[in-house]
Amino acid sequence: MIAYFGPQGTFTEQAARGLIPDGEFLPAETIFAALNAVRDGRAEAACVPVENSVEGPVNATLDGLTESTVLVAVAETILPVQFSVLVRQDASDIRTVASHPHALAQVRQWLATNLPEAEQVPTSSTAAAAQAVRRGEYDAAVTASVAAQHYELREFVGGIADLADASTRFLLVRRPGRLPEPTGADRTSLMAVTVNRTGALAELLTELSFRGINLTRLDARPAKTHIGQYRFFVDMEGHIAEPRIGDAVAALRRRCSVRFLGSHPRADHAPSSGEPPVGNEDFVAATNWLESVRRGESV
Numbered sequence: 001m002i003a004y005f006g007p008q009g010t011f012t013e014q015a016a017r018g019l020i021p022d023g024e025f026l027p028a029e030t031i032f033a034a035l036n037a038v039r040d041g042r043a044e045a046a047c048v049p050v051e052n053s054v055e056g057p058v059n060a061t062l063d064g065l066t067e068s069t070v071l072v073a074v075a076e077t078i079l080p081v082q083f084s085v086l087v088r089q090d091a092s093d094i095r096t097v098a099s100h101p102h103a104l105a106q107v108r109q110w111l112a113t114n115l116p117e118a119e120q121v122p123t124s125s126t127a128a129a130a131q132a133v134r135r136g137e138y139d140a141a142v143t144a145s146v147a148a149q150h151y152e153l154r155e156f157v158g159g160i161a162d163l164a165d166a167s168t169r170f171l172l173v174r175r176p177g178r179l180p181e182p183t184g185a186d187r188t189s190l191m192a193v194t195v196n197r198t199g200a201l202a203e204l205l206t207e208l209s210f211r212g213i214n215l216t217r218l219d220a221r222p223a224k225t226h227i228g229q230y231r232f233f234v235d236m237e238g239h240i241a242e243p244r245i246g247d248a249v250a251a252l253r254r255r256c257s258v259r260f261l262g263s264h265p266r267a268d269h270a271p272s273s274g275e276p277p278v279g280n281e282d283f284v285a286a287t288n289w290l291e292s293v294r295r296g297e298s299v
């Protein structure tokens with residue numbers, strides 16, 4: 001069973017079905033509920049959104065992955081995001097328009113131009129907004145186009161997005177187990193909590209840059225202990241099975257508290273960018289050399 005951030009008709013459902021085409025699916029009302037379905041064994045994996053190219057990180061996912069028992073990402077997918085405005089079949093006037101805050105943010109200009117008088121109402125997901133329109137609570141919902149069929153609504157307008165290339169990245173997460181094999185185009189994610197002192201974050205990032213590791217994302221979320229204490233979310237190119245990534249993660253672990261959040265193939269199949277100053281083969285050669293020195297074999 002694959003849990004996903006639902007209800008039926010969310011972008012996350014499309015992402016989940018794309019990742020596991022022959023899966024059985026369990027919609028969950030919130031991101032926390034989808035993750036908890038995996039934690040309590042009702043689902044073997046969960047699909048959740050993690051970042052959007054316009055609105056940035058999905059905080060509920062970052063918090064949900066780190067505020068309870070460990071879950072790791074084993075796959076990802078990136079969907080282009082365009083929206084429909086759905087109304088009831090007999091709709092006339094649009095005075096209220098509901099959606100997930102990320103969706104409202106991605107059509108802000110369109111709404112300002114085309115429905116300037118409409119009150120914008122945040123809902124738990126785009127599909128939850130469609131359900132609420134169906135129940136008569138709001139006049140319009142900003143959703144994925146598929147939600148129209150699920151909730152028998154009429155498409156007032158389709159294919160809208162303030163930025164034509166907007167996309168959202170989704171993760172498939174599981175309880176810890178065997179990691180996906182490295183493919184040469186992978187992403188490794190972790191959370192690091194440093195002590196609050198001068199240069200602590202710079203030192204962590206330096207461990208990565210020394211090893212020629214390119215970051216793909218850096219986010220901070222409050223640790224929720226006291227003001228000024230943060231958790232850092234770091235995504236980097238490469239797989240933890242690679243010597244230089246493993247070496248870097250171990251170096252971070254020596255300096256601060258680290259939670260490993262997964263290594264998996266990148267959805268865009270992009271190989272690691274740039275020429276690392278020190279490649280994986282250099283790490284292997286140096287480790288072998290050190291061992292032979294210690295055995296008294298090397299000069």
Ligand SMILES: O=C(O)C(=O)C[C@]1(C(=O)O)C=C[C@@H](O)C=C1
Nearest residue numbers: 010011012049100102125126168
């Ligand atoms: O509400 C949905 O349909 C979702 O899948 C969530 C979500 C998000 O979290 O950003 C996913 C893609 C879109 O960017 C809008 C909303």
